[in-house]
Amino acid sequence: MANAATGRQSEGSDASPVGQQVATFTLPNAYGKPVSLTDFEGKKCAAIVFLGTECPLAKLYGPRLNDLQEKFGDRGLQVIGINSNKQDSLTELAAYVHRHEIAFPMLKDKGNVVADAMKAERTPEVFLIDANRVVRYHGRIDDQYGVGYARDKKTRSDLAIAVEELLAGKSISQPKTEAVGCHIGRTKQVAEQGEITYAKHIAPIFNSRCVTCHREGEIAPFTLTSYDDTQGWEDTILEVIGNNRMPPWSANPAHGEFANDARLSEQEKELIEQWVDGGMPEGDPSDLPDPPVFTTGGRLTSLIKLSRCET
Structure with a gap:
């Protein structure tokens, strides 16, 4: 799909990930300890959220995800943060976790392998999966903040509503919204020479x-x-x-x-x-x-x- 602003090809796909199963993965957390998606098999659902250390929206929503984990954790939710940015080191990721008091696992996806597999494009971007690792909701966390705007308060808590409905055994009323934020900084081949430098x-x-x-x-x-x-x-x-x-x-x-x-x-x-x-x-x-x-x-x-x- 061409980017309307630049005419470039989007790295994602028009196909919605809702209904697709997420493959298991193992990634190091902010302190280098391996964490696997299978570590949370006892949970009823997991919110996999792609985040960046410098993206303004990721900074705003990191603490809000803490609140979501606290609210729904005892009922079976696990929030999992993933950083796939080329420009964010483990040290910077650990600083982000400390600065924003992140209470959920924050993992480093070196080489954006998991981001590519899940076709994630933005930070923040949510994939809510059920106990069978099937994506039930995909998109934003809520509608309060976006690129170029900030409302006094949110009018729809998209992720929280989806979690509530999933835990209650209901169909997700709005399974897809648009994720807004910075592009994930993917690892790419850098040219040694070129006409424009x-x-x-x-x-x-x-x-x-x-x-x-x-x-x-x-x-x-x-x-x-x-x-x-x-x-x-x-x-x-x-x-x-x-x-x-x-x-x-x-x-x-x-x-x-x-x-x-x-x-x-x-x-x-x-x-x-x-x-x-x-x-x-x-x-x-x-x-x-x-x-x-x-x-x-x-x-x-x-x-x-x-x-x-x-x-």
């Missing part, structure tokens, strides 16, 4: 358009100040620049042109897409531009910067 073509774009927010200590969820920073985020980057969500820019064009317009040109978007399609070669480090220098200004400067980053 990070050092010569992409770093200058990111430096001028993105790193105001995407740097250490700023409001963006991940940094983009080096080649390594880009790895695993390429599909999310293509999506958000394709639908003009990033870089954020809310100035009214009726007031004229702005010297600090952060929007990418069509040529810049095309260069980034061609770089990703070409295998994301790093290029010659000697081609790297000088890193940008940021000044800390007064209140007006801070407010302008915050507006650009949070929009």
